[in-house]
Amino acid sequence: MEIRFHGRGGQGAVTGVRILATALFYDGKFTQGIPMYGTERRGAPVVSFLRVGDERINERDLVHEPDMVVVLDPLLGRTVPITEGLKKGGLVLINHPKGGKETGLGGKFKVATVDATSIALEVIGRPITNTAILGAFAKVTGMVTLEAIEKAISEQWSGRVADMNVRAVRKAYEMVSEPVDVSGVKPVDVVKPVPGDRDVSSWRLFKPEMDKGKCIGCRRCYILCPEVAISMVDNKADINYRYCKGCGICVEECPVKAIEFVQETI
Amino acid sequence: MSKPVPLSKLDEKEFIVPANSACQGCAGSIVARIVSKVIGEDMVRQEVACCGPAFGNITQPVFYGEVFEGAGAMMTGFARAFNRLGRDDIRVTGIIGDGGTTDIGFQGLSASAERNEDMLWVCYDNEAYMNTGGQRSSATTKFAATTTTPVGEFSRGKKERKKPLPILVGVHRVPYMATASVAYPEDFIGKLQYAKPVKGFRFIQVSAPCPTGWNYDPRYSVKVAKEMVLSGLWPLYEVVEGALRITYKPKELKPVKDVLRSQGRFRHITDEEVDEIQGEVDEFWGRLQEKDGGPLF
Numbered sequence: 001m002e003i004r005f006h007g008r009g010g011q012g013a014v015t016g017v018r019i020l021a022t023a024l025f026y027d028g029k030f031t032q033g034i035p036m037y038g039t040e041r042r043g044a045p046v047v048s049f050l051r052v053g054d055e056r057i058n059e060r061d062l063v064h065e066p067d068m069v070v071v072l073d074p075l076l077g078r079t080v081p082i083t084e085g086l087k088k089g090g091l092v093l094i095n096h097p098k099g100g101k102e103t104g105l106g107g108k109f110k111v112a113t114v115d116a117t118s119i120a121l122e123v124i125g126r127p128i129t130n131t132a133i134l135g136a137f138a139k140v141t142g143m144v145t146l147e148a149i150e151k152a153i154s155e156q157w158s159g160r161v162a163d164m165n166v167r168a169v170r171k172a173y174e175m176v177s178e179p180v181d182v183s184g185v186k187p188v189d190v191v192k193p194v195p196g197d198r199d200v201s202s203w204r205l206f207k208p209e210m211d212k213g214k215c216i217g218c219r220r221c222y223i224l225c226p227e228v229a230i231s232m233v234d235n236k237a238d239i240n241y242r243y244c245k246g247c248g249i250c251v252e253e254c255p256v257k258a259i260e261f262v263q264e265t266i
Numbered sequence: 267m268s269k270p271v272p273l274s275k276l277d278e279k280e281f282i283v284p285a286n287s288a289c290q291g292c293a294g295s296i297v298a299r300i301v302s303k304v305i306g307e308d309m310v311r312q313e314v315a316c317c318g319p320a321f322g323n324i325t326q327p328v329f330y331g332e333v334f335e336g337a338g339a340m341m342t343g344f345a346r347a348f349n350r351l352g353r354d355d356i357r358v359t360g361i362i363g364d365g366g367t368t369d370i371g372f373q374g375l376s377a378s379a380e381r382n383e384d385m386l387w388v389c390y391d392n393e394a395y396m397n398t399g400g401q402r403s404s405a406t407t408k409f410a411a412t413t414t415t416p417v418g419e420f421s422r423g424k425k426e427r428k429k430p431l432p433i434l435v436g437v438h439r440v441p442y443m444a445t446a447s448v449a450y451p452e453d454f455i456g457k458l459q460y461a462k463p464v465k466g467f468r469f470i471q472v473s474a475p476c477p478t479g480w481n482y483d484p485r486y487s488v489k490v491a492k493e494m495v496l497s498g499l500w501p502l503y504e505v506v507e508g509a510l511r512i513t514y515k516p517k518e519l520k521p522v523k524d525v526l527r528s529q530g531r532f533r534h535i536t537d538e539e540v541d542e543i544q545g546e547v548d549e550f551w552g553r554l555q556e557k558d559g560g561p562l563f
Binding site: 009010041042043044126198199200203218219220222223224225226227228229232240242243245246247248249251252253261 | 273274276278280282283284285286287288289290291292293295296299300320321323448451477478483484485486487488489
């Protein structure tokens, strides 16, 4: 069985695959965890692969036609063709707060969802969704036991960090939804970034919201925005959300606290 | 002598195409944007291997050098060529990472400073080779965990001190040398404006914290830079024709402990190790204050 993981740099797609490959190995399977090397930066789309079988695997290629796709980010599908090459009757496990039919994915496959971002924020305190999704993976595929995942996690980390991740795994195991058939759903189009007019809005987990009444026009957020997403309109800061990655520097640096950081809703 | 420029005096014109491919909260891209804005239309940007291409989305000409250690040589070539063409208006400006400046590129830096080539070298200092995954550089602070100096049974992070590069450039007797920080844009812009018309070798090293490599929440990028200045880890000063001047003097330095502990790369350090860094910071700050207003050496 071949699985492709989609995520963003910083969400731990590579580490997640390594832990899962280790866990499957403890359950008596032959596994390969394959990271895809490139110019990944925090927030940029990344991909990694997992191959698992009951016999020794001699194939060393990247996965092109996966049986299953695991997606660590709910909005990734807007800019990356995440179901490309997915086999008929395959399965998509996606980190998404809504049900399988409302993810914008459609085609001859099933979709299971789990709100791994909320679980990670609640349990770990940071939006790192790789371990939470493994709990959901264990439930929907039945291929790996929770004990094996927990053992693999305790090898990767120790102490408090390991405990937090184990809790995230267990919570996702309980919260994941049943896979639903989406063959009748019309998929949302994938929009590839256009050179010279990048849209990085899907990188955001949190959104800076500006209270223009409070803005004193000091220009600190304007000069410190790494993306130049903030311009000055009538001497008030104005955020262009197409260009905002949601780093939160403006929220932190505003001297009058006119900018609030709110979690994105999907 | 540079003067801080109030942000209200800034030109609205922007040379950056919004949204780049750098990490969330990248302070290096703030540096590149401010440099582009201040140097303006006359800028010809030079780059070597660093995170720079991730925020190279500017409308000014950019030349990307293939040779990591070749920043000094490349910029020398450009500066002399423009000079020969009679284009004295063009400002050859390098936006080079700390690796390409402090260790791999040091020979070129030193040589072009010695020859007093007409260039502005801006080093954005994120204290490691962040573009390739965070390997230690000579600009990395002592005890910092990097991918080549991980913390474990036999290692406490980087063993060596940070190279005092601004001083090393200062003793080359270059026309202008300064340190700056993204947390003090007024000061940084003032230094750039002062350096822009000066002929000869100008160097500005800018503190640019890296959320990915330093392991903290991206929203604190500027806050970390500010705390570094307030604690004396990153003093702001300039050397004009051999004379040193501290451009920002905190009334009292904050202890370095809090700023170190707020970064994941220093999470392991013990109180004794904090004291060691504190001692070095205090000593350096003391020496700077002694030299303030007088010759660097």
